[in-house]
Amino acid sequence: MSGSSQHWIASAGAPLRGRVRVPGDKSISHRAVMLGALADGVTRVSGFLEGEDTRATARVFEQLGVLIETPSASERIVHGVGLHGLRAPGAPLDCGNAGTGMRLLAGVLAAQAFDSVLVGDASLSKRPMKRVIEPLERMGALIESHDGLPPLQVRGGRALHGVEYALPVASAQVKSAILLAGLYAQGTTRVVEPHPTRDYTERMLAAFGWPVDFSPGRAQLEGGHRLRATDVDVPADFSSAAFFLVAASVVPGSELCVDAVGMNPRRTGLLRALRAMGADIDVRNEREQGGEGVADLHVRYAPLRGIDVPVELVPDMIDEFPALFVAAACAQGRTVVRGAAELRVKESDRIATMAVGLRALGARIEETPDGAIIEGSTLHGGAVDSHGDHRIAMSLAIAAQRVGGPVRIDDVANVATSFPGFVALARGCGFGLDDAGEPASDQLV
């Protein structure tokens, strides 16, 4: 996807107003397809994210012999084949741009009777996979890679055994890969994390009837049970809501409500950080949806001030740093981010791409190995590149709402991986944002 010629022209629009509903949670959508496929019975998923990442995961399970129906947009009916019912694929399994897809699938496939190959796009092909290969091999798996990078050749027919594994980095993807392999392992699989991470795999396994013992920072299960199909109602993705929370906080005169957002505490670190910066965000109408807390987030413009982002918040807002960097650039004073080296191995090196992008718009920002120091600045127009990273593209579009002149944002097609419909939703509430689309072939020189 990286290198697409699709670009946006963004500029300050109107104050942001109205109510928006962002698409379904990406993490939960991936897992709903995976567990639905491995369950006995039929799982109906509503609120499924129609993003390229989650569609890639659904296609992979179709290649593995699972029937997945799409009765309407954002709905899937997954005809589970049971834990041992997947079929050998006839071709490599393409995870697209999704680290979550590839890493969790590595855990599932390591335990199958057949060989498989996991591939991804140019960005995913540069992302570290040793972090899943190492613990899975300790469980008895055999996975070949290109020095820790995809493609992954996952060998089948291996008998797995449980392990106790202390994660070197806080990663829900690695934790989940180990737990999914643990479903097939002899004995107990136990994972301990350096900081608690999102617990969707644990919660969803429990909802599918698998006994899991978990609390923040640890999870444990035994092999040898069954998953029983259950319906999954996916809440709106906090990470997608984040762009609107920051945009309305930094555009004077804004007042916006983001409806029915998933509020899992392992996801809402940005809310705590923005409030510490002085943001005016009310959490209203808290309720449950499909076993997850959701709420309507009412946000009004407020002048922000810089903060030292507490290191313990980092895993709870890991995907929200590009947006936080924009809030920091629009704030009064200095914001310091540390303990976030993981940002360097996402869809792009998010510290470097945001530093280059914001600097091109006049921000004063200094990279550090594990974060950045950002001074509140007056932003101006310019040309920036998202490097094919969806969260960078959307964050720079927010920054553009605060500038005098237009901002050209290149390489934005990847936004469809996590947030299809972003441009229309953003324009609908006041963003100045034009989707310039792919140039016609006769315009290409």
Ligand SMILES: O=C(O)C1=C[C@@H](OP(=O)(O)O)[C@@H](O)[C@H](O)C1
């Ligand atoms: O488990 C998940 O669904 C995810 C975990 C996080 O990755 P890491 O596990 O690499 O931190 C996050 O960045 C990603 O967008 C989704």
Ligand SMILES: C=C(OP(=O)(O)O)C(=O)O
């Ligand atoms: C890092 C992300 O996703 P993934 O790891 O699944 O590619 C993200 O969506 O910001």
